[in-house]
Amino acid sequence: MTPELVGPARRSVTARRAPWALMYHAVGDPRDDPYLVTVGPDRLARQLRWLCRHGLTGVSMRELLAARAQGRADRLVALTFDDGYADFLTAAVPLLREHGHTATVFVLPGRLGGLNDWDVQGPRRPLLDAAGIRAAEAEGMEIGSHGLIHQDLTATDDATLAAETTESRRLIGEITGTAPVGFCHPYGALDTRTLLAVRRAGYAYACAVDPGPLAGMYAMPRTYVGNRDNSPRLHAKRLLHRLRGAHLIEPAPHADRAPRPEPTALPREDS
Numbered sequence: 504m505t506p507e508l509v510g511p512a513r514r515s516v517t518a519r520r521a522p523w524a525l526m527y528h529a530v531g532d533p534r535d536d537p538y539l540v541t542v543g544p545d546r547l548a549r550q551l552r553w554l555c556r557h558g559l560t561g562v563s564m565r566e567l568l569a570a571r572a573q574g575r576a577d578r579l580v581a582l583t584f585d586d587g588y589a590d591f592l593t594a595a596v597p598l599l600r601e602h603g604h605t606a607t608v609f610v611l612p613g614r615l616g617g618l619n620d621w622d623v624q625g626p627r628r629p630l631l632d633a634a635g636i637r638a639a640e641a642e643g644m645e646i647g648s649h650g651l652i653h654q655d656l657t658a659t660d661d662a663t664l665a666a667e668t669t670e671s672r673r674l675i676g677e678i679t680g681t682a683p684v685g686f687c688h689p690y691g692a693l694d695t696r697t698l699l700a701v702r703r704a705g706y707a708y709a710c711a712v713d714p715g716p717l718a719g720m721y722a723m724p725r726t727y728v729g730n731r732d733n734s735p736r737l738h739a740k741r742l743l744h745r746l747r748g749a750h751l752i753e754p755a756p757h758a759d760r761a762p763r764p765e766p767t768a769l770p771r772e773d774s
């Protein structure tokens with residue numbers, strides 16, 4: 504088991520086990536989706552019940568990180584929905600509420616009420632508009648930024664990168680009244696330059712998919728969940744998350760105090 508603290512007790516960074524975060528996109532008819540990012544409502548309901556059966560509560564990434572800082576995140580899983588599809592409000596939120604979960608939705612304030620034109624092969628899906636974003640927040644969901652219009656930020660010039668990170672944060676703040684703390688890298692594409700830009704824009708964390716050695720508070724790994732993910736596959740994905748043991752380099756919560764070690768045993772796997 505990797506200890507919480509790396510190096511001498513007064514180091515100002517720690518390497519902590521990454522929390523388990525699930526990555527969703529659209530909720531609707533999963534047929535004819537070449538990208539396999541649409542989960543049927545029935546399947547989502549079964550996946551949410553699977554979490555409940557295993558004593559897990561789905562929460563927003565913001566809530567999970569706050570709980571984690573207080574050492575009470577053991578039974579929490581972050582649920583995240585990328586792209587801000589309108590079906591998040593109409594199909595996902597009612598199921599989340601019914602099962603006692605919340606989630607983070609990463610929206611595109613440069614495409615309010617628009618379409619997912621970046622997915623060349625379709626299908627076309629409507630995106631949340633400002634009223635939809637406010638309604639999702641009123642239902643207890645966290646609103647995060649996915650940039651302005653869904654671009655690969657590693658391929659943008661500096662001005663575009665700054666606009667995608669800073670301007671999207673400002674626009675969401677105008678819609679909800681609160682600047683978002685979370686960002687999600689479009690396509691999961693990132694490098695040190697984009698990570699720094701996200702941090703500079705004022706976000707507290709950013710989600711990625713499989714960030715490899717860049718894993719950290721601004722590149723949080725997530726587990727893809729699709730319509731094929733039944734109970735055995737969710738078990739396998741949870742196990743894989745544990746076995747891979749991704750760790751996040753992050754500032755020590757109390758660098759000037761003695762570290763509080765993490766539990767040395769993995770949580771018990773319920774039946």
Ligand SMILES: [Zn+2]
Pocket residue numbers: 585586649653689690
């Ligand atoms: Zn996306």
